[in-house]
Amino acid sequence: MKEFLLGKTLSKFLALAGLALCAAGAQAAPINLVKNGGFDATTNGTGQIGYNTQVNDWTSPGGYNFVFGVGEADTVGAKSWFNKPENPPLTLWGANNGGANALAVSANGGNFLAADGAYGVERIEQMIHGLVVGQKYMLSFEWAAAQQFGFDGDTTENWSVSIDGNTFTTDTYHNANHASSSWMKETFSFTAKGTEGLLSFLAAGTPEGFPPFSLLDGVSLFALGDDGKQGQVPEPATWLTLLTGLLLLAFARRRAARQR
Template sequence: MRLKSLLLAVTAAAALCSGVASASTELIVNGNFESGDYGQINWGGHQLQGWTTAGYNFLFSGSNVDHGGTPGSYGNLQLWGPNNGSANGLQASPVGGNFVASDGAFEVSPLSQTVNGLVAGQQYNLTFYWAGAQQSGFSGATTEQWKVSLGGETQSTAVKNNVNHGFTGWQKETFTFTATGTSELLSFLAVGTPAGVPPFSLLDGVSMTAAVPEPQTWGMLGLGLGLVGFAARRRKAKAA
């Protein structure tokens, strides 16, 4: 009976580990940017729930990105696309809805959020969709990139080379970070060239979850397996 009880405990611990691995808690608030005011973020009363910035960063919908534009401190801003003279294939992100566009060479400032509920020493997978675009009304080739930081750790996407009036297309990126505390600052900093031809890095679908079950969960499973092995050896010795 003792051995049976131990086996049941180990099975329960294994199920817990599986549940943590397959259904990790989402740690990002408003990662799809659906809760916010269209326009330059944190300017003129425009807010983006869960996020802060002091730079030339904008919230767009799929409909106003190349038609009508969205308001900012220097007037309405559009990106080059089919509705304003460029057949570059500009489209909404794979997750649809709103997305952020950040100038990587003018009034540059990161888009940031404090992530809570972390476990020090735990690894976390950060995934997001991103693309390169250009401000309508300007001409010339550009480059776009994101530098992404969690606490003191920074990782960078590849640099995208963008043709005149171009759009690079969306791609999915995954970075793995190790937390050093229970709360850390996550930031996305757009980096682009040249300054005179506004390069915009686009962002959507930001998500962060634990990469593996938390250390204490694995510890519970290891302890249970050890107890089962010990009990089995005792039963074998007793039978002999």
């Protein structure tokens, strides 16, 4: 009878340890620490950020930053603070309004951010929580270059990105008159210095008056494992559960051995 009860107890402990291992495995799945990295969730549809809409989970003090939906940038455009009865919505050069080429769709799809890099330049930011000090992370995003419709001349565009005391700058894109670029994938890695950090994007472009626009989409931030691949450090509570299960298992085995 004692052997039966001990065996039953041991089975329970084994089950507990198995659950702890499963929990640890679940936590190891990649987790994107950036919220609304595709800019699809807004307070009032597309338009100028801080004027007629906001992007959920992101903040911006204002500036000439916009959110466009698929197919809107060179057609219906977006409302702006200049969008009075005598002024049309802001649009970008594209195939639908006589631009040199079609505005490409990002791999992420859906909405995208467009920021003037020479006028009303303001950051768009998000506080990132859940960083682990000493853990290496990879920041990824897509970006493209474009020009505001109704203006002429070659332009340049890029992005300056900051997080946790680190600043990264994309290569400068030289954009032809009335043209736009394809979407370009950027990745930067850094080691966390704190448990949270402000993620900030700031557009830059030349020349002023030719409206150079930097586009942004698909922002993500993942922890990197020792092999350099995306991963997630298990939560401390997960490790505690796992350790408790293993200790109980060891105790049960030791007790069973003494009863023999």
